Amino acid sequence: MPQQPTDQPYVLGTHGEELERLRFQHELWRPLAEAAWDRAGLTAGERVLDLGAGPGFAALDLARRVGPTGQVLALEHSPAYVAAGRLLAVEAGLTHLELRQHDLLRDPLPHEGFDLAWMRWVAMFLADLEPLLTQLPLALRPGGRLVLHEYVQWDSFGLHPHGAAIHRFGQAVQRSFRQAGGDPDVNRRLPSLLAARGFRIDALEPLPVLGREGSLAAQWMQRFVMVYAHQLQAQGLWSAADQAEALAEIEAAAEDPGSFWMGPTVLELRATRWAP
Ligand SMILES: C[S@@+](CC[C@H](N)C(=O)[O-])C[C@H]1O[C@@H](n2cnc3c(N)ncnc32)[C@H](O)[C@@H]1O
Numbered sequence: 149m150p151q152q153p154t155d156q157p158y159v160l161g162t163h164g165e166e167l168e169r170l171r172f173q174h175e176l177w178r179p180l181a182e183a184a185w186d187r188a189g190l191t192a193g194e195r196v197l198d199l200g201a202g203p204g205f206a207a208l209d210l211a212r213r214v215g216p217t218g219q220v221l222a223l224e225h226s227p228a229y230v231a232a233g234r235l236l237a238v239e240a241g242l243t244h245l246e247l248r249q250h251d252l253l254r255d256p257l258p259h260e261g262f263d264l265a266w267m268r269w270v271a272m273f274l275a276d277l278e279p280l281l282t283q284l285p286l287a288l289r290p291g292g293r294l295v296l297h298e299y300v301q302w303d304s305f306g307l308h309p310h311g312a313a314i315h316r317f318g319q320a321v322q323r324s325f326r327q328a329g330g331d332p333d334v335n336r337r338l339p340s341l342l343a344a345r346g347f348r349i350d351a352l353e354p355l356p357v358l359g360r361e362g363s364l365a366a367q368w369m370q371r372f373v374m375v376y377a378h379q380l381q382a383q384g385l386w387s388a389a390d391q392a393e394a395l396a397e398i399e400a401a402a403e404d405p406g407s408f409w410m411g412p413t414v415l416e417l418r419a420t421r422w423a424p
Contacts, residue, residue: 200270204233223250275329300415357411
């Protein structure tokens with residue numbers, strides 16, 4: 149288990165380039181999020197909690213979906229992301245979307261009987277899952293649903309058939325997440341941990357992503373290599389020579405119509421808080 153201090157800075161950072169990467173990432177993943185909310189039966193008028201919402205890209209969609217008779221509370225650690233999300237909510241006229249600064253490692257969740265909680269790519273960064281696991285059943289009403297998109301198989305990340313440096317990049321990324329106290333494959337553990345906390349596990353569905361040259365998925369993964377390489381280099385986990393090799397592989401792949409990217413595999417977890 150990770151044993152890092154809980155006040156370690158968030159490993160991906162919250163700079164402007166990362167915010168834009170999150171916006172782009174949401175464009176790619178939005179249909180999968182929407183499908184998950186459909187499967188969980190999310191309807192107008194419901195009250196939703198978005199845990200680790202970032203700048204609120206999914207929260208905005210959730211707010212549109214539940215409409216003005218519903219409510220979305222988006223909790224996020226980074227004050228910069230909270231400020232960016234508040235601006236987006238105002239611009240979109242979504243007065244029933246609130247972004248609130250919140251540390252999932254320390255702050256109790258509001259015990260307000262939410263109908264549904266959504267979390268995507270957040271538990272993987274938490275050095276301690278205990279506070280979240282303890283608080284979640286208290287935040288949801290009996291019968292309230294939980295929908296998680298977290299990774300289950302980071303090792304599936306790669307560029308094929310010629311991506312030796314990209315493979316090494318994926319290994320370095322996982323090392324950096326672990327060094328910061330996270331678990332890149334956290335969704336291997338969450339279903340069992342949630343079942344032990346009184347959740348009924350309704351569905352576990354893998355969401356593999358494959359991207360050919362020019363696709364949104366390929367752009368998403370290329371962009372991640374560009375943006376996160378700086379942090380990896382600062383952490384001593386990646387070198388300029390490694391990055392040059394990775395970029396050469398990306399350039400070569402652009403000339404090969406048979407090349408493709410595979411994403412780290414997300415596991416969709418849908419669960420329901422048991423009625424007492
Ligand atoms: C990869 S981003 C995902 C953002 C958003 N869920 C999405 O799908 O676009 C991870 C987010 O988790 C937030 N986060 C990390 N640790 C947190 C904590 N202890 N409490 C609250 N948010 C946290 C980060 O600030 C960041 O916004």
